[in-house]
Amino acid sequence: MTVSTTSILQQRSRPPRRIRGRVFRSPTAIIALVWLVGLVIASLTGPLWLRYGPLEQDLSAVLQGPSAAHILGTDELGRDMLSRIITAAAPTLLIALITPIVAILITVPITLWAARRERAETVVNRISEIVLSLPGTVIILAFIAAVGTNMPLVMAAFGVLVFGAMYKVFFGQAKSLHKQLYVEAAAVDGVRPMVASIRHVLPNMSTTVIVQFVLLFGAAIGLQAGLAFIGLGAQPPEPTWGGMIQTASSFIFQQPWLMIPTGAVLALTIIAANSLADVLAGGTAMPPPLVSIRRKKKPTDAEVPAASNVSTGAAAASVALASDAPASDAALTAPGELVIRDLVIGVDDGPALVTGVSMRVRPGTVMGLVGESGCGKSVTSYSLLGLLSPGLSVRSGVISWGGVDLARADEKTLAKVRGHEIAYISQEPTRALDPMFTISWQLAAAVKRLRGVRGSEAKRIAGELLTDVGIIDVPRVLKSYPHQISGGMAQRVAIALALAGTPKLLIADEPTTALDVTVQAEILGLLRGLIADRGMSIILVTHDLGVVADLCDEVSVMYAGQIVETGSVRDVLVRPEHPYTMALLAADPHAILDFEGTTRLASIPGQVPLPGSMTSGCRFADRCRFARDECLGEVPLMPRIAGDGGVRCVRRDEVQGRQDEWRLPVTTLGEER
Structure with a gap:
């Protein structure tokens, strides 16, 4: 009923592929689909082409084998077996769909919710374990005793009972995907948590969800047949596959053939569902190779703003911020100015990771934040956007931005700041971009959300943003997926995403670390140009003192x-x-x-x-x-x-x-x- 852990891990490790292409490239999947869809169509159109009705009796032709008159023979009342099998196909398959639909509609939203909230995860884990411990067969039989042989209701109840097993399959993948940088990047851009889950996590789970849907569909067909076999399905004379197999077992010695047609159709239908699931879970297509890009000309000295443009006394402000003066003057900061005062970040019920950090970032300047790994640079930058990992929190201090203390702001206030006023550029751009969508879709979606424009206007702005960050072949890049562009171009796209909301402050977390020297110079030149053209300020988190000397106005060593x-x-x-x-x-x-x-x-x-x-x-x-x-x-x-x-x-x-x-x-x- 569920896919093995190995299969799920294999699905995670492969790049996303188009499911439709995978199905139509597989003869097995095509045959399975033709069989399932053909059964439903044949059943629904049966009255138009079947020679006999499913209830039409001929007592002169009882328990006969295949013949010209009755291709699959007749049953104990002389009813045509082909007519009864075909007539029962559509109700069996369509009612079986209820189980996976109910299971998916219940499990997927709960899984996405639990995967991003620690407390919810604990509660839902306990509930799923309770559901897994319930005796499913006994509950189904008790349910039938209470509501009768109403198969749609029984299949819906079965869908609820498999919640525990489905949740265990989905949760691990959802938890892993929520930790991906492109999901965190969506949070930086101000996307609401559930929207980010639906837009970025669920598409990457699509293969797993569809595989489980198909497998559960086959299991529901088998359950219907089993209940009908013991007399708990649709009652005679209505034809059911399980009921016909039960009748055939009663006459197994008089007419063994009676068991073969219905049993074969039931077996082939379940095999078709499982085979289709196997194809969906497999697939070995490789992503397209990386493509080359044209490099942007290195900026001239005239284009580089001088580091001496820092106003007198700007650096001295950091000492004043570390004093014992009260932090109630957050509203007095200038527009576009960030003031951090006595910031303390710690582990819940644990030690502090960052203590007493004070810093002032003035409009139009670049503040370098340098130090070894583990010194608290990235944790400090995450706290500015309220994106600390679970278990970490701001214990004290002030993060003043536009008259608001971000250290104590609620999620609604932070959502108005993320992407709109403060943007984030990650260290690994290819992970910050969702592999399921094209560059055009991701940029346009960010522009729509952050600037409130319509589709055509958003696409136009997306193209302009790519031009602004130095991408020459804009139409091709817009149509590309993240794996189809190089690392340097991906970093440019990540910068364009950060500019989608016209922010006043950029937090650049080691934006050139993963790039070669030539591309590093291009990205640094691009950042210089953004400062000059847009008047933004930047917090540059880096290990490279050469980058600090080249780009920054002020430095804070952590x-x-x-x-x-x-x-x-x-x-x-x-x-x-x-x-x-x-x-x-x-x-x-x-x-x-x-x-x-x-x-x-x-x-x-x-x-x-x-x-x-x-x-x-x-x-x-x-x-x-x-x-x-x-x-x-x-x-x-x-x-x-x-x-x-x-x-x-x-x-x-x-x-x-x-x-x-x-x-x-x-x-x-x-x-x-």
């Missing part, structure tokens, strides 16, 4: 969930004051040639501490070459010695300008303490 240094790009990268920033610069392959005699990149001993092991003192002390006993106490974010901004180091006066000491041979690192 370590172990804290901002340890902040300031203008020139101040932080040329005159770093925190040992962690110095170590990152020393490990930068682009800067190693600036130091004579250095032949190896530096490395930082140890690793980022786990959230539960973070101390109240300097969190970098265990890995720092300059650490002393005074570093074990609490270290606030203090003003920089040179320039505007802040630094979280009690020895900043002593270690300033000593970043070259990190460029010693790797074997000597950590020896000086």
